[in-house]
Each structure stands twice: as structure tokens, then as C-alpha cells.
Amino acid sequence: MRRKLVRFVQTTLVLAVMLFGYTAATDSAFDRWKSQFRELALTQGIRAQTLDIALRDLLPDKTVLRLDTHQPEFTKPVWEYLESAVSDDRVAAGQARLHEYAPLLERLYQQYGVQPEYLLAIWGMESDFGRNRGGRSIVRALATLAYAGTEERRDFWRQQLLAAMRILDKGDISMVSLRGSWAGAIGHTQFIPTTFERYAVDYDGDGRRDLVNSIPDALASTANYLAQSGWQSGRRWGIEASLPVNFAWEQADPDIWQPVSVWAAENGVVSASAQLTANDGDDNAFVLLPAGYRGPAFLAFQNFRVILKYNNAYSYALGVGHLGDRIRGETPLLGTWPDDEKPLSHTQKAELQQLLTTAGYSTDGVDGKLGPNTRAALRRWQMDSGFPADGYATLEHLEFLREEIRLNTPISPASKAPAPENRG
Numbered sequence: 001m002r003r004k005l006v007r008f009v010q011t012t013l014v015l016a017v018m019l020f021g022y023t024a025a026t027d028s029a030f031d032r033w034k035s036q037f038r039e040l041a042l043t044q045g046i047r048a049q050t051l052d053i054a055l056r057d058l059l060p061d062k063t064v065l066r067l068d069t070h071q072p073e074f075t076k077p078v079w080e081y082l083e084s085a086v087s088d089d090r091v092a093a094g095q096a097r098l099h100e101y102a103p104l105l106e107r108l109y110q111q112y113g114v115q116p117e118y119l120l121a122i123w124g125m126e127s128d129f130g131r132n133r134g135g136r137s138i139v140r141a142l143a144t145l146a147y148a149g150t151e152e153r154r155d156f157w158r159q160q161l162l163a164a165m166r167i168l169d170k171g172d173i174s175m176v177s178l179r180g181s182w183a184g185a186i187g188h189t190q191f192i193p194t195t196f197e198r199y200a201v202d203y204d205g206d207g208r209r210d211l212v213n214s215i216p217d218a219l220a221s222t223a224n225y226l227a228q229s230g231w232q233s234g235r236r237w238g239i240e241a242s243l244p245v246n247f248a249w250e251q252a253d254p255d256i257w258q259p260v261s262v263w264a265a266e267n268g269v270v271s272a273s274a275q276l277t278a279n280d281g282d283d284n285a286f287v288l289l290p291a292g293y294r295g296p297a298f299l300a301f302q303n304f305r306v307i308l309k310y311n312n313a314y315s316y317a318l319g320v321g322h323l324g325d326r327i328r329g330e331t332p333l334l335g336t337w338p339d340d341e342k343p344l345s346h347t348q349k350a351e352l353q354q355l356l357t358t359a360g361y362s363t364d365g366v367d368g369k370l371g372p373n374t375r376a377a378l379r380r381w382q383m384d385s386g387f388p389a390d391g392y393a394t395l396e397h398l399e400f401l402r403e404e405i406r407l408n409t410p411i412s413p414a415s416k417a418p419a420p421e422n423r424g
Contacts (some may be wrong), residue, residue: 030060033147037158041165050169060144061136067182068149078290078315079337085125085319086326093129094120094327104216112223113233118303119219119226121324122310126190133187133212134180138164142184142193160184163193172200172209179212187211188218191225199225229309230302235283237307237321238300240333243287244268250379250389252287252297254372260285260299269299272334290314292392296335342395344370352393355401356381359410386413 038051097120098105105116120129127133142164145157164184167173173186180186186196191211200209203220211218244267251267260283263269269287285299298318307317322333344352350368357363361377370378375391382389385400396413404411 027059030058030147034058034143037143037146037161040158041162044162044166046162046165046169050165053175054139054165054168055143058140058143060148061140061182062144064136064141064144064182065148068145076315077337077339077341077343078318079295079339081315082319082322085315086323090124090128090323091326094124094323095329097123097129098327101215101219104219108220108223112220112227112231114223114226114231115234115324115328117324117328118237118307118320119222120327121320122222123189123219124323124327125316125320126185127188130188130215133190134182134185136179136182138178138180138184138186138193139168139175141180141182145184157184160193163197167193167196172196173212177210177212188215189222191221195225196221199228225310226306229306231306232302235303236301237303237317237324238285238288238298240272240335241287241297241299242270242272243297249289249293250383252289252293252390253376253379254286254288254300257284257286259283263287263299269297271299272297273331288314288318289390289392290318291338291341292394293388293390294338294341296333296337344393344395344398348395348398349374349393352378352398352401355398355405358405359401385410 034055038055041051042048094117098116102116105119108114108119109116123129139161142157142161146154146161149157161184164178167186168175168178178186181190183192185192188211191200196209196211200211200221201217201224202209203216204214206214208214209217209221211221241263247267247269258266260269263285283301285301288298288300288304289295290298300317304317304321307320308314310320311317326332346368349370350366352370353363353366353368353374356374356377357366359381361381363377364373370393374393378393378397379389379391381401382391382397387397400411400413
């Protein structure tokens with residue numbers, strides 16, 4: 001009962017901060033939290049002097065809590081996300097840096113095996129080549145999330161804050177320079193603190209791993225991260241594909257991996273641009289439909305999965321892969337996006353998850369984010385209901401599910417969506 005009361009009081013204070021600003025009561029509660037965190041950090045060997053400097057006069061940042069629920073990878077439709085992620089200006093900027101940093105990028109390629117264009121793509125996606133590294137205090141942002149973020153994520157944020165304190169304690173980055181995103185990501189390529197601790201390298205040899213002020217350190221650290229995550233040197237992330245009119249949409253599943261040669265011979269899947277290399281036929285891949293059967297199709301390789309370890313959002317991984325290809329000089333995508341389709345809101349996604357679960361297709365939770373569990377549940381419902389089983393949620397699916405639950409009986413589409421003549 002006491003734990004529930006404390007939780008209720010803390011939640012009430014957080015809402016008060018978001019709605020009305022700071023009060024003496026919220027400051028007092030945050031001060032108590034800071035004291036508890038300081039004691040925890042001391043037990044982990046972080047010096048008292050470091051903690052006193054970092055935590056002195058620290059207050060929560062209420063805007064961070066709002067930003068936590070509006071990440072563009074999960075709130076924008078993929079075509080809008082890619083429009084800004086792979087803009088002509090960003091491609092041109094990447095190509096300019098491909099020339100400017102050619103010697104550094106070649107050394108990194110020889111050491112880590114990651115192609116220059118994909119390092120540049122991550123740099124471009126994360127900070128627009130250093131022009132938008134974020135100006136928020138990493139300590140303040142992480143303290144806010146550890147104190148008042150969603151309850152199931154507070155331990156994660158606390159671990160990130162402890163890691164940030166260790167970075168300060170070791171002198172890799174100063175308190176003045178330790179600034180970045182609302183989620184605590186640091187520097188040119190936006191490492192969260194625990195990733196920094198594990199993968200950051202001192203490539204310029206000045207004795208510090210500084211992803212904020214050293215481009216060599218930032219790019220080398222990113223190359224090290226990708227290499228240790230399983231990057232296949234010299235291989236692509238994926239290719240745009242053309243699917244036959246009779247393609248079985250349920251085969252577009254991230255759990256179904258086959259060599260490209262098998263996809264071509266047995267399923268009729270071919271490259272949309274006929275730019276296959278000699279090695280591509282042996283690579284394992286899955287069919288990716290980021291906007292469902294109406295949008296472009298891709299064969300995604302192992303390196304796509306590695307990019308997801310950097311940021312676990314299909315839109316992000318697709319953006320990095322395509323931006324890297326464009327920087328290398330390849331053409332824009334050939335397929336067209338279903339931009340006439342209104343994307344589901346966060347509330348509608350949560351409703352879809354709840355309705356699928358009620359109908360017997362468990363999504364393993366309701367969070368308003370359409371991750372792999374939700375896509376798998378949706379695909380099972382689509383197969384049973386007569387829709388193309390592409391795992392892509394639309395307003396039409398939501399409306400059918402509402403009607404099914406209202407009638408308490410499965411219903412089928414009045415007319416099933418016709419297969420496209422050739423999706424590429």
C-alpha cells in the first residue's frame with residue numbers, strides 16, 4: 001500500500017510539472033530522488049566530486065517527457081520520414097564529406113570493414129553531419145527520465161545516467177561538452193552512454209574518447225559498434241525488389257530468411273534496378289514491405305539487421321541504407337509510396353493492438369507501437385480475414401476489427417484488395 005501511495009504521489013507530481021510547471025513540492029521530491037541516486041552512484045565507485053558538480057542545482061526538464069512519446073521513427077509514415085532523412089541536400093552533403101574525409105574513411109574501412117557511405121549515412125541521420133548534435137544537458141535529460149519517465153523504462157534511464165557519470169568521472173568528455181539529445185545520446189553519431197562505454201574508441205590518440213569534439217573518434221566508434229554487431233564487410237544492407245503478381249504476402253516476414261537466389265527461383269523476386277553483384281545471390285535475405293503490399297518492396301540482408309541494433313526502427317534502418325546508397329551514387333527508389341493512405345495515430349495503434357488481442361490474436365501488450373509482435377498478430381488476423389497478409393496496419397483494418405468485436409463474429413472484406421501488377 002505504501003509503495004502504491006508513493007507511486008501515486010510521484011505520478012501526480014510529474015503531471016503537475018508537465019501541466020503547471022515547477023513547484024516547491026516537485027523540487028523537494030526531485031531533491032530526495034537525487035540524494036538516493038547519489039548514494040547509488042557512490043556505491044558504484046563514482047567520485048563524490050563528480051556527482052556534486054553534475055547534480056548541483058539540477059531540475060527536471062519537462063519537455064523531455066513530451067519528446068519521449070513523439071519519436072519520428074514511430075510517429076511519421078515511412079515515406080515522410082525518408083523524404084527528410086534522404087533529402088537531396090543531405091545526399092549532397094554526404095557526398096561532399098565522402099571526398100573531404102576520404103583518407104580517414106578508407107583507414108576505418110581497412111580496420112573495421114564498414115563501407116564509408118554507411119558510416120556517413122549514420123552520421124547524416126544522427127546529427128546532420130554534426131550540425132545538429134543536440135544542445136540539451138545529457139545529465140539533466142537522463143535524470144528527468146530516470147525520475148519521471150514511464151515506470152517500465154526508469155531503470156534503463158537510471159543505468160544511462162550512471163554511465164554518463166562514469167564518462168564524466170573518467171574525463172572522456174567534460175561537463176560543459178556533455179550535451180546532446182533529449183534521450184541522452186551523445187555527439188556526432190549519437191551514442192547513448194552505455195553504448196559509449198562499450199564501443200567508443202580514442203581514434204585521434206589524445207587520450208580521450210570524445211564523440212562530441214572529435215570527428216575521428218565519432219566515426220571510428222560507430223565503425224567499431226557496427227563491426228562488433230556483426231557487420232558483413234563489403235556487403236549491402238539490402239536491395240529494392242520487384243515482386244510477382246502472385247506473391248504470397250505472408251512470405252514478407254522478418255523471420256523468413258532465404259538466399260536471394262531462392263527468392264528469385266522459387267518466389268519470382270528480382271532486383272528492381274538489376275544492380276545485383278556477384279555475391280548477392282548467396283546472401284540470405286527477408287522480404288521487407290515497410291508500407292505494406294501497396295508500397296516499395298526490398299530484400300533486406302544481414303547488415304540491415306545490424307543497423308537495427310543501432311536504432312530498432314525499420315524506418316531508421318531503411319533510411320541509413322538508402323542514404324548510404326545515394327551517397328555512393330545510386331538512384332532514388334523506383335517504387336511509389338501509398339501516400340494517399342492516412343497513417344494510424346498512436347491512440348489508434350493502441351486500439352488496434354487491443355482489438356487484435358480481444359479477437360484472439362495477442363500482440364503481447366498494448367503500447368501504441370507496431371513492433372514485431374503486433375505485426376505478427378496482425379498478419380495472422382489478415383490471413384484469417386482475407387486481407388493481403390503483409391503485416392502492415394491501416395485504418396481499414398482498424399475499422400474491420402471494430403466491427404468484428406461489435407458483432408462478436410469474424411467478417412470478411414466486401415472485396416479483397418487486388419494484387420498489384422508489379423510491386424517494385
